[in-house]
Amino acid sequence: MRRGNSLFYLFLPFFALYLLFIITPIFRTLTYQSFSYILSDKSSGIIQSLEYTYLLALLVSLLSIGFSIPYVYFVSRARNIVIKSLDSLLELPIMIPHTVVGIMMLITFLPTMPVGRFLARIFPGYGFLDTFLAVIITLFFLSSTYAIRAVQISYSGEVMKYENIGRTLGMTPLSSYFVVGIPMMGKTLLRGLVLAWARSVSEVGSLLIVAYSVLPNGIHLAGVLIYSQFTSGALEYAVASSAILIITGLITLLLVKFLEREK
Amino acid sequence: MIRIRNYRVERGGFLIDIPELILSGKKNFVIGKNGSGKTTLLQSFAGIIESSGVFEVNGEVISELPPERRNIGYIPQDLLLFGKMTVENNLLTSVRYGKGDAEIYNELVNKMHLESLLDKKATEISFGQAQKVAIARAIISKPKLILMDEPFSFQDEISRFSLISMIDELSEKYEFDYLYATHNSRDLETGFTSLVSIDGGKVIEVVNSIPEIRHFRTLSLMDYRNLAFINDRYYLLNPQSLYFNDTEGSEFDVIGNGSTNYVRFKIGENYFFSSINREPTGRFVKIDLKNSQEIEY
Numbered sequence: 088m089r090r091g092n093s094l095f096y097l098f099l100p101f102f103a104l105y106l107l108f109i110i111t112p113i114f115r116t117l118t119y120q121s122f123s124y125i126l127s128d129k130s131s132g133i134i135q136s137l138e139y140t141y142l143l144a145l146l147v148s149l150l151s152i153g154f155s156i157p158y159v160y161f162v163s164r165a166r167n168i169v170i171k172s173l174d175s176l177l178e179l180p181i182m183i184p185h186t187v188v189g190i191m192m193l194i195t196f197l198p199t200m201p202v203g204r205f206l207a208r209i210f211p212g213y214g215f216l217d218t219f220l221a222v223i224i225t226l227f228f229l230s231s232t233y234a235i236r237a238v239q240i241s242y243s244g245e246v247m248k249y250e251n252i253g254r255t256l257g258m259t260p261l262s263s264y265f266v267v268g269i270p271m272m273g274k275t276l277l278r279g280l281v282l283a284w285a286r287s288v289s290e291v292g293s294l295l296i297v298a299y300s301v302l303p304n305g306i307h308l309a310g311v312l313i314y315s316q317f318t319s320g321a322l323e324y325a326v327a328s329s330a331i332l333i334i335t336g337l338i339t340l341l342l343v344k345f346l347e348r349e350k
Numbered sequence: 351m352i353r354i355r356n357y358r359v360e361r362g363g364f365l366i367d368i369p370e371l372i373l374s375g376k377k378n379f380v381i382g383k384n385g386s387g388k389t390t391l392l393q394s395f396a397g398i399i400e401s402s403g404v405f406e407v408n409g410e411v412i413s414e415l416p417p418e419r420r421n422i423g424y425i426p427q428d429l430l431l432f433g434k435m436t437v438e439n440n441l442l443t444s445v446r447y448g449k450g451d452a453e454i455y456n457e458l459v460n461k462m463h464l465e466s467l468l469d470k471k472a473t474e475i476s477f478g479q480a481q482k483v484a485i486a487r488a489i490i491s492k493p494k495l496i497l498m499d500e501p502f503s504f505q506d507e508i509s510r511f512s513l514i515s516m517i518d519e520l521s522e523k524y525e526f527d528y529l530y531a532t533h534n535s536r537d538l539e540t541g542f543t544s545l546v547s548i549d550g551g552k553v554i555e556v557v558n559s560i561p562e563i564r565h566f567r568t569l570s571l572m573d574y575r576n577l578a579f580i581n582d583r584y585y586l587l588n589p590q591s592l593y594f595n596d597t598e599g600s601e602f603d604v605i606g607n608g609s610t611n612y613v614r615f616k617i618g619e620n621y622f623f624s625s626i627n628r629e630p631t632g633r634f635v636k637i638d639l640k641n642s643q644e645i646e647y
């Protein structure tokens with residue numbers, strides 16, 4: 088098919104150039120220091136930081152997926168123009184600068200603010216600044232969009248049609264959703280999970296504001312830790328930590344891709 | 351019997367409006383071009399899209415019921431077998447979750463030779479096999495009516511005729527009516543009790559046999575030949591409508607496959623094809639409107 092397709096060969100450099108553009112900084116980060124130097128960076132606390140970061144990101148992405156399932160069902164079946172318009176607000180968190188998101192979270196959820204005051208009344212001992220709750224809420228605000236949109240594209244475009252057939256065969260909305268719909272969305276849910284997870288891992292700006300010192304022993308969440316290393320002048324440490332983050336992140340993404348293929 | 355009253359729905363700016371439609375036969379066809387509103391009509395009837403209006407099957411109003419209580423089978427063009435399930439589980443869906451009949455399941459598996467497919471995933475069978483499974487799945491749910499939205503359109507003619515004939519036979523045995531949407535007039539050659547012609551979201555006409563058709567839009571779906579649009583009027587032509595001469599009219603050429611021949615000529619921007627029963631004499635063809643039957647648009 089490709090033989091004689093000049094357009095294919097004309098566009099090949101665009102593909103190569105783009106790939107080169109993405110790979111070069113990653114390669115540069117991974118080769119900036121020797122591998123033994125990168126491994127020695129473990130003493131900076133990056134491994135512990137990554138453990139916390141990845142786990143918190145996983146928790147947030149699971150929450151995002153959990154919310155995306157009922158959200159997408161409702162929005163996909165709603166015919167009301169108001170609901171459709173409100174759904175477009177979902178993209179708003181992507182647009183807002185992340186430091187602004189941090190400030191927004193503070194003035195909403197601090198115990199001295201109206202919503203925070205309300206929560207403190209329900210949950211005695213409620214706190215926000217530098218808590219895991221602050222990390223989860225903030226990352227959920229920023230990452231859930233990715234999970235929801237990934238699920239929504241698949242659901243409203245395809246899955247809904249199958250559910251409708253299930254209903255003509257006598258299934259209730261509930262049974263057609265759980266017996267026909269959800270099993271069809273396995274790959275999509277995994278994709279949404281990965282997107283939300285990756286977005287959460289990469290977050291810095293808002294966490295600098297709401298959760299700078301959330302972890303014990305002076306370590307920080309990965310993005311914040313690397314930022315701190317960089318601003319304190321330790322470029323070598325910052326690059327080594329970045330390399331570890333990239334390698335572990337890459338392994339995780341490859342593992343998920345493998346699982347996706349297995350399914 | 352199928353009855354539709356005050357049906358109205360708008361989809362993406364396209365309005366379908368059917369004030370009344372009654373189909374009293376068992377074997378009904380809906381014919382219309384792509385985009386004429388056939389799919390939307392069928393989906394509304396099945397209850398899987400919202401619409402206004404009253405739908406009745408055998409005197410029972412079903413429009414207020416959810417799809418699972420309408421007792422209507424629906425087979426879409428892409429069949430929509432559940433790919434994560436085996437063929438067996440696809441077939442048994444209505445038995446497990448609805449009013450499906452396990453006895454009909456057993457009968458149809460034998461009759462349609464589906465035994466070897468039962469353990470396979472729905473994605474692992476051929477499209478031809480999937481069509482049979484989709485038919486069986488719908489029939490097992492014991493519907494009063496099956497709506498079919500061109501489910502066999504990707505098949506060759508002989509396979510399509512076989513499948514429609516099979517449905518014909520099964521509809522007698524399992525006592526369901528059907529409404530089959532198509533844009534291919536050849537499908538009608540298996541016979542029908544009612545034919546609805548639909549275009550632009552409106553019913554053009556309902557007939558019980560091909561000779562009853564009076565509208566250009568229906569006839570043009572049946573056969574593009576022997577139709578002409580002249581001076582804002584529509585005509586059905588025949589060999590006597592053509593007058594060949596050397597002085598006036600349109601230039602023409604003779605086309606055909608040897609057994610049936612036509613003359614092809616152009617009036618304004620449009621090409622027309624009219625059958626001939628003898629070799630034309632002369633360079634031009636002129637239409638004798640007195641020998642042509644004017645038809646409605």
